[in-house]
Amino acid sequence: MMTEKEKMLAGEIYDCGDPELLTRWHYAKQLQLQYNNTDSRDREKLFAILKDLLGTYGKDVWISAPFFVDYGENIHIGNQVEINMNCVFLDCNRITIGDHSGIGPGTHIYTVAHPVEPSKRLPENSQFWKSFTAPVTIGSNVWIGGSSVILPGVIIGDNVTIGAGSVVTKSIPSNSVAVGNPCRVIRMV
Template sequence: MTEKEKMLKGDYYNPLDPELLKIYHNAKKLLKEYNNLDFEQNQEKERVLAALFEHKGYGVWLETPFFCKFGINISIGQKTVINTNCIFLDDNKISIGKNGLIGPYVQIYTASHPVSASERIIGKGLESRSLTFAKPIKIGDNVWIGGNSIIFPDVNIGDNVTIGAGSVVTKDVPDNMLAFGNPCKVIKEI
């Protein structure tokens, strides 16, 4: 099994694997190009995002700067708006539905590590590295995620959900809910 296959399966993988580094470097080149395009260069933006993402629906608006790790694990539904300075660590799949609003500085993290240093760090000296695993994140249709929110690995956010600004989302949020806080909690049905 390749390191990429392990990564997408949720097993421990080596993020410094040559295949993964090649995808990573390609994403960085595409992001540099995208983030440096003039505001009105829409055809060029479309071309770059089509090369970067697994899927980008019609009418997606992505403010710059934008940052991601691989790009190829990100799917964004039609008419979704992603505001400035968002960071998507897409070691695993990030799926965002249609008509979404992603506020500025939102961070979506699929990657994680064991909590205990004795379990996290393997090897000795120059050969040591941290164990890494990744779990997917799914965000439904018509979701608004307020600015400065953080979405953790293995979280599913249902349809028609509003996540308040500054929330730290560590657990699933069902459809039609208002949720916010650190940790994020469902406040009421909307």
């Protein structure tokens, strides 16, 4: 039988009130609070916190506080990535960000969603809605403009620019510029 964490990572309906998941969620909140309250010049302490918070991260990563996550451990960041302030990464499934990418301020990346039909999302003896997930992958050399929202299951190819304020509901091919709500390719580069 699958654990709730295994169901979550497999994209099946899961109970986010599961004790194992809640334990990690609370731990991530402690680490997030420490990170967001650490002097931005204390790179050694910041990287020590990221080591415990994130799944993996490469060289020369810069994450401006405040930074918000669900679990943290499902976030994998490449080399030379900059994530600006006020970003929210709901990493109930894997979030992968390739090398040399930048994430603008206020960007939200969601790997979690809920059933559309109310009767299917309502909890049974829990305060949490039923949820399911899909990973988000962002390629290398990508720039995500500020206040963008990336939804579950989206793959953004390499060498892509996403315009500020875009809502990315579907995958975006490599070597393109895409903007809008819903986000769509406006030209190739």
